[in-house]
Each structure stands twice: as C-alpha cells, then as structure tokens.
Amino acid sequence: MVVPIAYYLILSAILFSIGVAAFLIKRNIITVFMSIELMLNAVNLTFVAFAHQWHHVSGQIFVFFVMVVAAAEAAVGLAIIIAIFRTRNTLDVDQVNLMKL
Amino acid sequence: MYLVLFFIFATFCVLGALNLLLQRHPINSALSLIVVMTSLAVLYLLLGAEFLAAAQVIVYSGAIMVLFTFVIMLLNAGEEERTRGSKAAYLVGFPGAAAILGLLTFVFLSEKTPLGAARLGDYLVSTGDLSKVLFKDLLLPFEVTSVLILIAILGAVALARKEQS
Numbered sequence: 001m002v003v004p005i006a007y008y009l010i011l012s013a014i015l016f017s018i019g020v021a022a023f024l025i026k027r028n029i030i031t032v033f034m035s036i037e038l039m040l041n042a043v044n045l046t047f048v049a050f051a052h053q054w055h056h057v058s059g060q061i062f063v064f065f066v067m068v069v070a071a072a073e074a075a076v077g078l079a080i081i082i083a084i085f086r087t088r089n090t091l092d093v094d095q096v097n098l099m100k101l
Numbered sequence: 102m103y104l105v106l107f108f109i110f111a112t113f114c115v116l117g118a119l120n121l122l123l124q125r126h127p128i129n130s131a132l133s134l135i136v137v138m139t140s141l142a143v144l145y146l147l148l149g150a151e152f153l154a155a156a157q158v159i160v161y162s163g164a165i166m167v168l169f170t171f172v173i174m175l176l177n178a179g180e181e182e183r184t185r186g187s188k189a190a191y192l193v194g195f196p197g198a199a200a201i202l203g204l205l206t207f208v209f210l211s212e213k214t215p216l217g218a219a220r221l222g223d224y225l226v227s228t229g230d231l232s233k234v235l236f237k238d239l240l241l242p243f244e245v246t247s248v249l250i251l252i253a254i255l256g257a258v259a260l261a262r263k264e265q266s
Contacts, residue, residue, distance in 0.1 A: 001104050002104075002218035003218060004219075005218060006212065006216050010205070010206050010209050011111045011144075013205035013206060014115055015114060016201070016202075017198040017201055017202040018118040018121070018122055020197070022118075022121055022122045024195075024198075025191065027182065028178065030131075030173055030178060034130055034131060034169060035121070035122075037161075038118060038134060041161070044141070048148050052148045052149060052219050055224050057231060060153055060231060063150075063153055064153065067153075067156055067160050067161065068250065069249070070160075071165055071253075072253035073253075075168065075256075075257040076256050076257050076260070078172045079259075079260035082260070082261045085176045086263075091176065092182065
C-alpha cells in the first residue's frame with residue numbers, strides 16, 4: 001500500500017493555510033508567534049516529502065537548518081515578547097501600536 | 102496499513118492546528134501545537150527521515166514548546182479578548198488563505214501521478230547518510246549556524262534581562 005506524495009503536500013498546504021489564518025486573526029502575540037512556527041513546520045513537511053520523492057538527502061539538510069534557525073528565532077522572539085510585556089503590561093497586538101512608550 | 106497510519110496522523114495534525122486556531126487561551130494553543138509537531142514527527146518517520154523525526158520531537162516539541170509554555174506561564178497570559186480585530190485580516194486573510202489552499206490542492210491533485218507515491222521503507226535516510234553530507238560538504242554552514250545560535254542566546258539574554266537602573 002502506498003501513499004501518494006501529493007497527499008503529504010496537500011496536508012502541508014492545509015497546515016500552512018491554517019497557520020496563515022491563525023497569524024491574521026489571533027490577537028495574542030504569543031499565539032501569533034506559535035502560528036509562525038506552524039507555518040515553518042508545514043514547509044518542513046514539504047521539504048521532507050520532496051526529499052523522499054527525489055531520493056535526495058539535501059531536502060532533509062534544509063529541514064535541519066530550518067529547525068536550527070527556528071530554535072534561535074523562538075529564543076529571540078520570546079525574549080522580545082517578555083520585554084514588550086515588561087514595558088506595556090499587555091500581550092494584545094492591538095495595543096502594541098506605538099514605537100514610543 | 103501505511104495509508105491508515107498516514108491518515109490517522111494527518112487527522113491529528115489538522116485537528117491540532119484547527120484547535121490552535123479556535124482556542125482562546127494561549128496555553129491550549131501551545132498544547133495543541135505540541136500535538137501537531139509530534140504527529141509531524143511520525144509523518145517524517147513514514148517518509149524515511151529518522152533523524153529528523155527524532156530532532157522534531159527533541160527540538161520542536163521538546164525545547165521550543167517548553168520555551169513557549171514557560172513564557173506563557175511566566176507572563177501569566179490570560180484568555181485573549183474577543184476584539185473586532187482588523188477588518189482587512191478578515192476580508193483579505195480568510196479568502197486569501199482559502200485561495201492559497203485551493204490553488205495548491207488543485208495543482209497537487211492534478212500532478213498526482215507524476216509526483217509519485219511513497220512506500221514504507223523504500224528510501225530510508227539514516228543518521229549516518231545525513232551526517233556525511235552535513236560534516237563534509239556543508240561543514241562551513243554548519244559551523245556558521247553554531248555562531249548564529251550563540252548570538253541568539255546572547256540576544257535573548259540581553260533582551261529579557263531586567264533593566265538595572
């Protein structure tokens with residue numbers, strides 16, 4: 001029994017679209033950040049599926065580097081969120097609309 | 102059996118992502134994101150990427166999501182308020198996301214036969230194969246990422262530190 005590669009790609013398209021929708025309608029800055037992670041994961045699935053299709057290892061190398069950069073990005077992003085919360089006492093993106101305090 | 106496994110974990114992925122979208126409390130969203138990431142690890146395993154499946158569990162659903170839940174609890178983030186949000190996001194965002202999904206699904210389904218199919222175990226990338234490429238051909242990028250991580254750690258500490266005044 002086989003699974004068409006197209007099914008994996010469609011699953012990743014579904015996850016990416018849900019990530020885009022969550023990014024746009026969520027109001028909490030942490031949840032917005034989590035939807036970015038969801039989009040990164042969806043793209044990773046595409047890379048692995050194509051690496052499997054082409055029988056080539058470089059797709060998986062891409063995913064490895066995406067994971068590394070995502071870890072760095074999560075650490076810096078969450079530090080920025082902590083800094084925002086400390087100065088403004090809110091996590092609502094609607095209220096973080098001024099660069100000046 | 103392979104198809105059944107794929108559909109079970111694909112369903113978990115989609116349900117977890119939808120739950121992330123629908124829950125109002127960030128901790129619920131974080132926990133459903135863990136479900137998505139762990140199911141994706143199983144899908145990587147089905148595609149023969151054993152190292153990436155392990156890394157997905159350790160790095161994503163381990164380290165990154167622990168960081169997220171830690172920050173949610175540290176900041177005591179409550180339920181998000183039901184605000185009107187931005188009109189543009191609703192008017193352009195949902196149709197846009199639906200259009201992307203529809204277009205991609207159409208393209209993938211029309212190219213279904215040329216894209217081929219995955220059989221369980223027909224192409225397994227072992228950790229050895231991956232590390233041969235990583236440590237021979239891509240040694241410089243690999244070392245550069247370690248510098249990137251170091252800078253990220255320093256930046257995170259500098260940003261999250263309390264101001265001494």
